[in-house]
Structures are given as structure tokens and as C-alpha cells.
Amino acid sequence: VLANKQVAPFLDLVLVHVYKASADDEAVVSKGALQCAGMLGAFLDAEMVLALVSKHLGLKLEGGNSGRSGPGFDELWPQHKTGRQLTRTVQDVETAVKSFVAVSVENRRQVFSVMAHLLLPSGPNNPLACRALTQTEVRMVLRFSEEGILSDELLPWILGALQSLLHAGGQAAAAEWPRVFDLLLRMRSGEECPAALVDNNMDHLATLVGRSRRELYEEHLRRRLEDLLLGADAELWEERSPKRHVLETLLRNAGAAVSEHVPSLLPVLARQSSPEDASASARVDLLGLVHFLINEEDEALTEALRKHSSELLQGVLIPNCTWRAGQSNNKIRKGGMVCIHSLLRRHLVPASILNEAFVDLMPVLKACLDDSWSPDNRMIACLVMSCTMADLQAEINGEQLREIYPELLKRLDDSNDKIRVAVCEALACFFKCLPHNWSRTLFEYILRTLFVHLDDPNIEIQQGIYAVLESAVHQDYTTFAREAQTAALKSSHPRLCEELARLAESLRQASGEVNEKDVAMIMD
Structure with a gap:
């Protein structure tokens, strides 16, 4: 109590100087500044400190005013660099410091870095030595993190703050696990934070909640997927939007829980991978996700994909396999064909649906079989042709076979012997499909x-x-x-x-x- 009374009038000034010193070029200075932050967190009331952090981040607390105005470090301590010489202007800034706001990315990094030590003064190696945060304090930190996570450049520093929050917050943090997991999921879906470190924090959160990490993914999928997919079947996500990566991370880790969401998921995949306006990177990412889902050894998911195979084949895969100019489109076409091959190899497309799709699939196969620049596309087209005929034996007709045989015979003259071997397998399937009274001349x-x-x-x-x-x-x-x-x-x-x-x-x-x-x- 005495420390709070004595330090409180100067805390605003102290914190701003600690922020600045934590980013000093001298390692001794920056380390000392973070140790000072730990001392402040150990002796001062956490809610009082966090209220000032909120003001420095320019956030509005309940009943307060938004503080997104005021000078940053560049205005408080102007400096000029000429060659190797750094000139810093030192002046009385006490009055200006009281209205300081971390506006730039660099300033906000410093605030989150210091906040991690304010929350956990003893460090993650000795978390029991710190006092537990209250529910109100946990929610304040989550509010700061949710605001900061809008910038990819802040993610590693926010992860450090969340790590401290999980140690210091304990059960209070566990009570807010959906919000914490939402933040960790955002970090796990990008490349800014080490995946192993994010997974460790997810495991820590799961331990606090009394579940496994997989169970948190499954529960989060049920709670949040509807919000994530809202409007995504009609409106294309912006290229910089994290939603695509978050969706991919969530689906890859949620296991069997994905099966119940397949009907609502496929229209979104079709829209977000549309060749008409989706970016090449988005289409590649989503085809990779589709390939993962197709090859998952989960009975419920397999049955859901089989039930909705028409939407997957006609809405997502065939449009992305249609020929378009450009090297990126060539790679996407290959990815789409690999997905179709996996779909047919696992017998996820009923013969009746495959027969309906034949009229759209055949031009795609012809284009890939004639792709003189890509042996991979010719090879995968041969494999898809074999699977198609094998699955359609009972339904394929003579006219469809008349369309197929010239394409297969041309591949016998392919420059790649592996493709010629593959087309032999396709021809063997072809003869198994022939009706008895087929053209003798042919x-x-x-x-x-x-x-x-x-x-x-x-x-x-x-x-x-x-x-x-x-x-x-x-x-x-x-x-x-x-x-x-x-x-x-x-x-x-x-x-x-x-x-x-x-x-x-x-x-x-x-x-x-x-x-x-x-x-x-x-x-x-």
C-alpha cells in the first residue's frame, strides 16, 4: 500500500521511460529496464499499472476517454542520425510524457514487452512467486491483446504478454479461455510466431481448463466457425485478411469435429478459391486444405465428404483444374488434379455423381493430357482417368469411351516413359469398361x-x-x-x-x- 501511494504520482513518467529504455541498443540497459518493469509488477497494484498501460496504448477504458492522441517517443526525444553519429536532443519532457501514446509499431512493441514483465515479475521459470491476477485484470490484458493483434508486426510481443498472462492469471485466465485461444489461434495460423512456442502455450491453457489441446480446437470450432464463415460464401476475403489462415489452422487441428460443418464449409471454399478473382496464394492454400481433409482417416469426415462430393467436385476442384495461362495457374491445376485423384482413389464420389460430372471433367483431363510443358499434369491426368473408368464401369457408355480412347493412345507416344506405363494401366481399365457390342472397327x-x-x-x-x-x-x-x-x-x-x-x-x-x-x- 505504501509503495502504491508513494510511486503512483510518478508511475506514468516511470513507465514511459522504461518503455524507451527497454529498446535501447545496449543490452545491459534494455535488460535493466525489463528488470525494473518486473519490480513495478511485483510491488504495485496490477490494476493501477494496467490502467496506465491502457492509456499508453491509446485504448478507452470503461467510463474514460479514448487516448489515441499525444506525443510518441520521436516527439519526446527527437534524434538525428548522420552516418554513424547519433544526435539525441535531451529536454524536460515531464509534462509531455503524461500525454504519451504508443502510436508507432515500435512503440507498441515496447509497451507489450514491458507488460509481459509487469504481469510476471519472476519470469516464466518461477511463476509461483508472482501474485495471481484478478478476473478484471485478465480481461484488461485480453482487451489490449485483441486490439494489438490486428497488426501482424506485434504478434510475437503479444505472445510474450499472453504467456505471462497464463502463468499469472491461472484459473482467472482459464475462465476466459475462448478469448485466449482465439488469440493463440491467430498466432498459430501465421508465420510471425514460432509454432512450437504457440503450441506450448495452448497446452498450458488446456491444462488450466482441464482438457487436451485437440479438445480445445474441437470446442472452438463448434463455437466460432459460424462467425468465421459468416458472409464468406458471397464476399471474397481480402488478401491480407488472416481469416483464411485461421480457418486452415482450425480445420487441420479439429479432427472429427469438422464433419458436421462440411455443408456450410464447401460454399465458402468454392467462393474463396474462385479462379475468377481469388489470388493464386489463396487458391493454393485452400486446395492444400481440401487435400488434407480428403485424406484424413476419419470415418465421420469421410462420410460427410462422400455425401457432399458433388459440391466439392463441381464447385471447388473442377473450376481450379480448368486451363488458364500462367505458371501459377499451372501449379494450381496440378494441385486440383491431385485432389481429384485422392477423391477418386478413396472412392468418395458415387458413380452416379461422377457420371454427371463427366461432361465437365473430360475437357479438364484432355487439357492436362495435352499439357506438353508439364509431365506432372499429364501423369496425374492418366491416374485420374484410370480411377474415373474404374469407378464408372457399370455406368459409363460407349459414347464416353469413344471420347476417351484417342487421348489415351496419344500418351503411348509420350516422351516420359513413366507416363507411358501409367497410360497402360488406364487402357487396361478402358477395356474392362467396353460394352460387348462396341464398334469392331475402332x-x-x-x-x-x-x-x-x-x-x-x-x-x-x-x-x-x-x-x-x-x-x-x-x-x-x-x-x-x-x-x-x-x-x-x-x-x-x-x-x-x-x-x-x-x-x-x-x-x-x-x-x-x-x-x-x-x-x-x-x-x-
Whole structure:
């Protein structure tokens, strides 16, 4: 009490000088200033000190006036630097100090740095030695932090203040955990603060609340996601807005709780990743988030994505896979195709929905298969084509297959052998989808092309083509045997052609099918 009475008249002046000294170029001076701040926090009433900090930050307390006016350090202690010489004007500033406001980012950093020591005089290594903050004092610090967090440049210093708050606030801070977690989430979603340090503070908060960090994420998602997504399905977030990064961090850490929010989430993802006006960085970030959600091994989330796969495929992924000029668009197209491949590989798109989307998906696949500048896009397009045909076996029709086969045959001449191997797998799926009465002329044309590539010098390609021909033999035994025998006469590997011809003949006989020679003999 005595200290409060004696120091109070001078505290405003002392604090401003401590702020200034804490940023001194001399490490001894700055360290001493922070030790002084710790002494002030240890002996003086916290609410009285925080009231002055509020004034120095230019914030309005209940029943007070907003103080966002007054001189900063540059006006109080003007200085001029010429080369290596620093000239500082020293003058009587006692009157001006009383109206000091930390307006610049540098000044506000100093205030938050000092406040961390005011709250926790003994430091984080000995938190039990400090006295506990009241609920009112905790709320004051949170108010300062919420105002300061609007500036990315202040985040590391606010994190230091929050760390002190959790140690000094204890259960009073736990009672305000949603606000504290909101601040920590903002720091965790950016690159300004070390992720491990933020996670440690989240774990500390979780311990105070009696939950795990994952449980805090899940509860926060349920409480705050609706507010975060409000209007985001219609209005594009500004590029500098932290909302996108906060959303991503929240969804990546909330686990199974995400599943119940998928219906409201997909329209927002579609709007914020729109190729028409969203930035390249926003589209990349959100496609990365979509890929993460698709590959999460959570049954509830998987079922929610399957239920809303049409909105995801048509609203988010296909628009971002459509060809647009520019290197960034090429990378985005690749990211979108990777997401579609994951979606199909995990069988999250029912065949009926995939069949409806085929008319929009096929132009995208054609463009990627013809992308001469990007082998990765051609490769992923082959994989997507394989998955599409595998999932559509029961529903795909002959006309759709007529559209597919020329694109696959062109890739057999690709300059990248890995793509040629991948397209062999796609062709094997193609033959499994063929209806029995499909065009014989086209079937013959495809077989002739495949037998030409059976002579490829690359053994892996030979084996791939041989497997494709084995899957093709079931379509029409007689036609296949005839084409194989014809190819054997011109092939550099006639043995392979003869083996396939014998396979076709044996399958024909086993099925009881009559070949053309038998028909001629019967007619005679």
C-alpha cells in the first residue's frame, strides 16, 4: 500500500521511460529496464499499472476517454542520425510524457514487452512467486491483446504478454479461455510466431481448463466457425485478411469435429478459391486444405465428404483444374488434379455423381493430357482417368469411351516413359469398361496401335502393353486372334503376338464361340 501511494504520482513518467529504455541498443540497459518493469509488477497494484498501460496504448477504458492522441517517443526525444553519429536532443519532457501514446509499431512493441514483465515479475521459470491476477485484470490484458493483434508486426510481443498472462492469471485466465485461444489461434495460423512456442502455450491453457489441446480446437470450432464463415460464401476475403489462415489452422487441428460443418464449409471454399478473382496464394492454400481433409482417416469426415462430393467436385476442384495461362495457374491445376485423384482413389464420389460430372471433367483431363510443358499434369491426368473408368464401369457408355480412347493412345507416344506405363494401366481399365457390342472397327484400330507398341525397346513398356492386350482379348476373341496373327508377321517380337493369338483362340473355344472359318465351313 505504501509503495502504491508513494510511486503512483510518478508511475506514468516511470513507465514511459522504461518503455524507451527497454529498446535501447545496449543490452545491459534494455535488460535493466525489463528488470525494473518486473519490480513495478511485483510491488504495485496490477490494476493501477494496467490502467496506465491502457492509456499508453491509446485504448478507452470503461467510463474514460479514448487516448489515441499525444506525443510518441520521436516527439519526446527527437534524434538525428548522420552516418554513424547519433544526435539525441535531451529536454524536460515531464509534462509531455503524461500525454504519451504508443502510436508507432515500435512503440507498441515496447509497451507489450514491458507488460509481459509487469504481469510476471519472476519470469516464466518461477511463476509461483508472482501474485495471481484478478478476473478484471485478465480481461484488461485480453482487451489490449485483441486490439494489438490486428497488426501482424506485434504478434510475437503479444505472445510474450499472453504467456505471462497464463502463468499469472491461472484459473482467472482459464475462465476466459475462448478469448485466449482465439488469440493463440491467430498466432498459430501465421508465420510471425514460432509454432512450437504457440503450441506450448495452448497446452498450458488446456491444462488450466482441464482438457487436451485437440479438445480445445474441437470446442472452438463448434463455437466460432459460424462467425468465421459468416458472409464468406458471397464476399471474397481480402488478401491480407488472416481469416483464411485461421480457418486452415482450425480445420487441420479439429479432427472429427469438422464433419458436421462440411455443408456450410464447401460454399465458402468454392467462393474463396474462385479462379475468377481469388489470388493464386489463396487458391493454393485452400486446395492444400481440401487435400488434407480428403485424406484424413476419419470415418465421420469421410462420410460427410462422400455425401457432399458433388459440391466439392463441381464447385471447388473442377473450376481450379480448368486451363488458364500462367505458371501459377499451372501449379494450381496440378494441385486440383491431385485432389481429384485422392477423391477418386478413396472412392468418395458415387458413380452416379461422377457420371454427371463427366461432361465437365473430360475437357479438364484432355487439357492436362495435352499439357506438353508439364509431365506432372499429364501423369496425374492418366491416374485420374484410370480411377474415373474404374469407378464408372457399370455406368459409363460407349459414347464416353469413344471420347476417351484417342487421348489415351496419344500418351503411348509420350516422351516420359513413366507416363507411358501409367497410360497402360488406364487402357487396361478402358477395356474392362467396353460394352460387348462396341464398334469392331475402332476395336481393330486400337489393337493395331497396341501391337505396334508391343515392339517397344523398353521392357517395362512391353510388359505394360502385353497386360493391356491380355485385358482386351475378352472383348472379341475372333477379331483379337486375327489381329495378333497379322501383327506376328511384322513384329520384332513375334513370340509375344503368337502367345496372345493362342490365348484368344483358347478362350474362344472355351466359350463355345464360332469363328469366321467355322461359319464359312457350315455355309458350304
